[in-house]
Amino acid sequence: MRNKPQYSIASVDHALQLAALLQQEGTLRVTDAADRLGVSASTAHRLLSMLVYRDFAEQGPDRRYGPGKVLRPAAASEAPVPLLRRASGPHLRKLVDTTRETANLMVLAGIEVRFVTTVECDQVLRVGDRVGRSLPAHLSSGGKAMLAALTPAAVDALYADADLDLPRLHRELRLVRKRGFAINDQRTETGLTAVGVAVRDASGTPVAAVSSALPTARFAREKLSALVSAVSEAVGGIEIELVAG
Structure with missing residues (x-):
């Protein structure tokens, strides 16, 4: 980490x-x-x-x-990033206070997720600031949460040119839809586990995701329910802020 x-x-x-x-x-x-x-x-x-x-x-x-041209190759995001950053701030800080783990806000950019806000926890062993970093959407918790909020046809279109096992991805996304959250258990970084939930706008379109990220050594399945509840509460608060503009 x-x-x-x-x-x-x-x-x-x-x-x-x-x-x-x-x-x-x-x-x-x-x-x-x-x-x-x-x-x-x-x-x-x-x-x-x-x-x-x-x-x-x-x-x-x-x-x-x-x-400039060095930055332009990255896929653009259609998410309202400035509004999301303003709306999410208090809720991410509350999430960190509740879980004592680092919280992130990310948006979908092509087939990647881009971290736009991080609030770090104060524990010595913690997940650090991820702002500006990008990860494969199909591996990250927030990315899978946002992909699961899309229609299967939209996911197929998004990955039309990608070398990816789409049937496996669709199976994973069906499970995420059923649960209402996604888990990234060391699929993007050894020693890191994260739980993500999609943020939707007033029309139900996924515009971002919130994740709580922690060292795998502190993750336990019996804590998952409380972690998901805290992340979902933060997402609900952000969605209310988005509707209010």
Whole structure:
């Protein structure tokens, strides 16, 4: 599992956060970047200029910054990421307080899930910040939860060009639909287990997923019911926020 280095370099961390934001949200003003990072506008401008220099960002005629060619190969997500981030914050923090494990919000981007928000727990052994990372949707807990909320035909279309055992995937997704949650037991990372539930908008369309992620050493089947209940409560709160706009 990856945790934040003890001696992290703030400028590098800020630049990587900006790159992740550009990939997830599309365009940013200098003031937006400064606000998100908690730095001055001049510092944000210098960071963005370096990202432009390395092709991680491009500046448009309106002086906004968008993702550069290095970031564009990743599939785009249609999810309303800024709204989801605002709506999920309090509920993810409550989820962490309840479970004492790290909580994540992720969106579907092609056949991958992209982590857009992480709230870490305070335990020494914990799952670290995943913001900006992508994982195969069919392996991750949140990804399977979102795929299970799609029709089988939509899943087939999504994986039309993928080298994947689709009958096996459909069997897994049927079980997720029946249960209402998905589990990733070390399928994306050794020593990590996660439980995920899909977040739906007012029309019932899956727009995101919430997961509670923990070291496998602390996961026990008898705790699963309480973990699913806590994640589902967070999802319900986020869905109410989305309806309210």
